[in-house]
Amino acid sequence: MSLLTAVVVWLITLAISIPFVTRTWWMPEAITDIGRLIDESFMVTLAITGFIFVVAQVALGYTVWKYGRKSDGSADYTHGNNKLEILWTAAASVIFVGLTLTGFSVWAETRFIDRRSMEPSEGRLMIEVTGQQFVWNMRYPGEDNQFGPTDINLIDDAAGNPVGLDRDGPGGADDIMVPEMRVPVNREVELALKSKDVLHNFFVPELRIKLDTVPGLVGTLRFKADKEGKYEIVCSELCGLGHYKMRSFLYVVSEEEYDAWMEEQASYLF
Amino acid sequence: MTEVQVSEEVAEYTEVHRHPEPKSFIWKYIFSVDHKVIGIQYLMLAVAAVFVGMFLSLLVRLRLVWPEESIPLLGQLFPIGAPDGVMTPEFYLAMLTMHGTIMVFMVLTTAPQGGFGNYFLPIQIGAADMAFPRLNMLSFWSTFVSFMLLLAAFFVEGGAPWSGWTGYPPLSAVPEATVQGFGQDLWVASIAVFCIASLLGALNFIVTTLDLRAKGLTMFRMPLTCWTWFVTAILGLLAFGVLLAAGVLLLMDRNVGTSFFVPGGLVISDKQIDHSGGSPILWQHLFWFFGHPEVYIAILPGMGVTSHILSTFARKTVFGYKAMVYAVLAIGFLGFVVWGHHMFVSGMSPYSAFVFSILTMCIGVPSAIKTFNWIGTMWGGKIRFTSPMLFSIGFVSLFVTGGISGIFLGQPTIDLFFHDTYFVVAHFHLIMGVAAIFGMFAGLIFWFPKMFGRMMDERLNKIHFWMTFVGVYAIFGPMHYLGMMPHPRRYAEITSVDYLEAMGAADLHLFITAAAILTILAQFLFLFNLIKSIFKGKECRDPNPWEATTLEWTISSPPPHDNFAGKVPHVYRGAYDFSLPGTKRDFAMQCNNDEAVFGSRPASSGD
Amino acid sequence: MPATLTATETEAQLEGGDGGFVTLPPTGDDGWDGSGPDAGLVQRYKLGVWIGMGGITMFFAALTSAMVVRQGLSGDWQPFSLPPVLYVSTLVLLVSSFAIERARREMRQARQDGLQRWVNVTSVLGLAFLACQVIGWQELVGRGIYLASNPANSFYYVLTAGHGAHLLGGIAALGYIWARTRSARAWPTREAAVEAAALYWHFLDVLWIYILGLLLFWR
Structure with a gap:
């Protein structure tokens, strides 16, 4: 059962990831500079979250597999590890908040437009x-x-x-x-x-x-x-x-x- | 006041307090004030609702794959919505709207909190009942009325509403825009009643948790399930009042001619609509101020159950219990300040997107902590592969997958592309729908022996788990690819968009529908198992078949009317003392003191 | 798998003195915290009201923010002068808070008659307040200020009606207390009910002052 669970989790992870790697279904080509900037943002996010996704699912499967086979002895007794906890929290904060900060300039360029839109200006x-x-x-x-x-x-x-x-x-x-x-x-x-x-x-x-x-x-x-x-x-x-x-x-x-x-x-x- | 009067009071008070067990059927099972009966009533309501909701989703899937073909029996079932078995686009939208509303309100909000919470919160904290048993009954029956109002919308002229479960005005507020009448009113009324029911329930949960804990059960000794029910109740208390206010205003816009949400100058089919000055975006702010916490109302109890079950079946104490509690509190708090991420493309001020986006990303942090700790809980454990454990492992996997796609949608620039596409549908179904439902499956199977004194058929449960686990990934995984195309949501057909046809959206839809049908079949297996096990399951006389530690496993199954049979539990330790070194068993129940756990030896460790 | 604990073993765990259970004595202990027959219940009812206030506050906070946003957004907001009868109703409600305080004191001194009398006074004042509110609506209708004709009007009606509905709930609670005081004996939840009702009534008072201020100064 432990191996089965792990293998299914890993196979699902693989199945979901493959089309993102092979780009089987993909966004149409962007036709503006801003569009391409957004694509860049997307690719960075995809790379980072894809890595997290795979690592988390693999870790989940591995844990289930490794500690599901244990037939003798008893489970460890531990209340956790504060050092690991803090390290993990800090890493998650930096990645997640960092990601959104990098996208802000593109957002500003796209959406910060003064409101006098009905006044046609030169060339536009x-x-x-x-x-x-x-x-x-x-x-x-x-x-x-x-x-x-x-x-x-x-x-x-x-x-x-x-x-x-x-x-x-x-x-x-x-x-x-x-x-x-x-x-x-x-x-x-x-x-x-x-x-x-x-x-x-x-x-x-x-x-x-x-x-x-x-x-x-x-x-x-x-x-x-x-x-x-x-x-x-x-x-x-x-x-x-x-x-x-x-x-x-x-x-x-x-x-x-x-x-x-x-x-x-x-x-x-x- | 004389001495005699006082003791009379006490006698009567004790009596009222542990309301005597009613004898007649009506007071025992229908208008019961017993939290266990009410809990089961909530669960039954949720099971009924989930099958209705699932049937609606099946119709939605069928329409997407065979938009023009006649589907047998449908013509007879829905002569107006599906003449000759061909579903009309408005019928499709109505099914979609009702599916969302029923699932979010009647399933995801009722079962985890009103069902399991009602049944097990008092027992896990060592109380005889909820703080206000009559109020509890009122909550359930208001919820029931709300459900009936919602179902009634199917049977009125014009049929069920089809403005989406988010009910955005002006579509939901101006009858001319949908050529529709009373169904939408019933929808709003149903939600308003639901809000009141949930507010009363939330009040009850909070007071119960704060006031009725057994001696020795400090907040930080509570099982994580109790923590999540508690935080969920706080979220409900603060969120449902806002939705109620919004619902009242929407109902007035529809029926009295006020203009809270409907702007002036609307022209529909060359007809001017008589409103002025309202703001559709105002509704969105109010709705999502409720709507985002609602996501956590649905998922938090699932997180609690998962933590609880992972620890129990890994025979290991929860990794970072306090971090888990703080993470739940952080998620609850942040849930109230991120509603704007649903509105990046709504036309609200683009400047506010900065704040909403950063706060949204912050939710990733406590979520990451939870995932890390779940895996940490299993790490070094000795895992027993029961079906509740499998569902909890499935929960973690789904939570990771559903959470990851949120990282895309939380960034306003990327949301510009993905907003209102199937990417969003995939995201929220995985995390709010399926993960939460996995929490419910886990909880139901885990607590089934306690509720009914019988075991569920473990073999059927496992078959059901594998079919469902693979099934939901097969349904919602490909929806991410539809989102990449990008396939907009709530499209009754794909025929009118060229690039969808070109990219093979039809094939993906066919695959998803096939997966959905298989997954739905698996749910009938579960239903069969559930009903069979209630009446004919293997009897379980052991009060603690899973060798768990919390208080519900100290009492007989099903529990006596007053839960602890006239006794008052005393708690000596935290909720997850598994595999304590120096003990003969690998678990120590919360009500065991050190002497009981370690025998004559003095306590060497323990919380 | 370690040996499963048998039913009898668990039973022994529960029965034994080390099982963490105490058997409830027949009387004397309320079974919860042992701090007297009613103290726990009063505390619980009042806690319930406090929590309920949180939910109600969110309801009116939502209406307030809707009002502020709605007024700021559009040019169709037409302020109007409040009907003067509102000041009478405010006065009535303030007085009623003193009445319920008096009722509470009567109860604490175990004077059932006094409790009944002052609960009734409070209810009558509450009804008088509602009557004043209705007179206020009548006056507005007479001035042509209808519910739907302007957002300023709509919010006036919604806020006053919302408060009135909550006050009706308060009157219902007082009615319950009145009904129970008709028999001479005390009843088990008497203290709790009266304390909770009093707390809720004061909250309605404060809520009304807030709404009045909002209607006066945020036009």
Whole structure:
């Protein structure tokens, strides 16, 4: 029984570890600098915790095996070992707290964004993302780089105005509303995340970042994608019966392609 | 007051105190004030709930694997939720929500504390009953009402709620968002009643531990089980009041038109919702202020039982008893200051993530101490492979695995990726669900001879252990890989996300569902063993079949109505004096003084 | 495996003088700490109330933090002046605390009549307090300050109703004591019940002062 228990514990440990080593199921490739920093953080954590995981399980199995075979004599009588206890506690504190401290600069870079997000700044592409059951609405400020005003009374899904954009308001005439997101490669993008009904969560796995869209609040995410491609936007906060199909796409394209697309979209307006 | 009056008082007082054994069935088994009967009532409620919850999880697993196919019998069972046997997405979410709610509240909160704690805390500290027996009865019956309210949600128009066990508003607060009515109200009401029941129970546990300990039983001589029940009660006392407040406010938002959690300007299907100014994040703060301690409410008693059983069957005293106690206290305290780690991506202030993250990582430290000491307890021991021991070893293994994934999720940057994916599902199921349940299996088999005077079938128990141990790893191990993809939680189907299909999520789901079905089958083996053993198990006349040291093993099985048959125990030593050098037996019971343990020789050691 | 201890051996362990058990004498010792018939029980009941206060405090702490957060978050908070009848109710409740103290003293001096009388006075004052609270709500409704029309109103109603519900529990406890005092004899948990009820009643008093302060100064 002792050997069986130990072997099962070891086999389970091995089975769980293998796919993490062979990367059988793995994160998609990151397409931002921050994404790659997060991956680094992840790899450090994986290495350290993987080591702890294996050592702890092996030690557990070994102890069970070694002291399960004992047929003669009696068990040791000891109340513990304070030196070992303190050593272990100190090591655990340093590792665990150290790990989280190393990740802080990345967190700061990702999330410490000043709140004047609706003021478009030089060179940065602003996109407003509004979650709704069960679609994503993207709004581009258009040529004037200024978002038009919205009015809750103008909201009309059927007429193609899901966010209640006032076309007659200042800067509203050229706003572009699309269900998918298209951004030029290597350009910094700032998203203003909103919701018109319940909580949703804007998540693009390749960007490595997600944020809830909270009705009544404006969340901010920034990213600079450096690899062209088509990526999926998946909702990661339960939002109702269609939660699983609340999906859209992020297209990272070349500047030229982006400009051409913009022009095409603008041409539909008039 | 005259002399005569006083002695009359005493006579009556003693009488009230050890409430006489009731004779009629109703007062003896239904509205009993006996902590042992109430403990068993809690356990029965938990067993009923766990099978309901397990059935719901089976439906969830089936839907994930066969979203479009018709499943035999389901159409007849659930004509609305599964027309023609095909489960609708909202039915899937309802099953998910009810599975979580039932498991967290009705199983993980009731059985370890209300069940085992109720039965064995008074006996282990040498008391005749809980401090307030009638209050104890009230706690159980409120819990029962709460369970009925929750089950009733299945049978009202619109069906069971499907806003998740976390009930995040506005989804849970605005009926238009779910096209749903009374089920969600019943859900909130059930939780509110549950909060009251748990508060009363917590009060009772705390007073019992502080006030009813036998002579000589200092706090630091208590079995670790008692320590964990005590700390769990403190957590419950401080946490459930907050959830109750949140529940009251949510119920008002739903029914009276207040705006605590619902912001203004909501538009659902082009319809404006009449609320203004509330904050969905406020609910999350209140909920998780309860929710995180709740994790420890579920797992701490399991830790206590594990420590207790590892020591008993390794025939060795607990390694670092005091360190274990301090670790439990530290986990309990830290549990109240880390709720924000559930909200890294909720839109709360990113600055607070620093504090929450560091505090969260600090929980790893006492957890590491516990793991270290569990292995240390077995090290140098002489292990007896009984099934409670196997479940306790399994607990340690699961605790390590489930704890390790927490190190990822506690870091806000990595949580940005893993939040709300299957990685989280794997993490909390392993540590809060399965590990805690292993603690319960261990405790149930360990204390079964004391509760029923019979032994469980050890061979069936071992088969059950191996199937369950391998089974739960087969279920929750692969969920980590789903999380890597990353597979978001609470998705009724994977068909609408391309990368999930491409990476083979369907295969993993199939594997998990197959493992789940096997594991569920194993639980029926256990149920069969349990029922059979209660009525036909091998009789156990020996009050101490495991050769354990604590007070419950000094009394007959099942214990007499007042536990110690009119006697009052006196405790002389710590709870885990195994293999004391210079004794003829390898254990010394807590109520044995040195003379009894060492014979005529003077005490050479001992606590 | 060492030899299993037989049932009779264990039995001997329990019976023997060295088994760690003392047989409870028929009377005289309460079986717990030997410090008199009621002292242990009074201590236990009061401890129960103290612990219960912890849970209740968390409930109101949660409501308080919800109120602070909710008010800070949004621009729709409209403060209103409290109904003046609250000062009357406060006074009534303060007086009732003196009444329950008086009841406690009567009991300690073993005057059953006095105990009954002052418990009744306390209950009546408690009911009067609740009546004042209802008058307060009526006044607000008359002023158009409804439960759901503004978060400030909602919190007013929730806090006062929450306190009122706990006070009803206190009145129920006093009612129980009153019912038991109708027979002339003392009953075993009398001291404990009265001491616990008094402690709880004072707590309700303090809780109300806190809520009043919150409503007054955190608008």
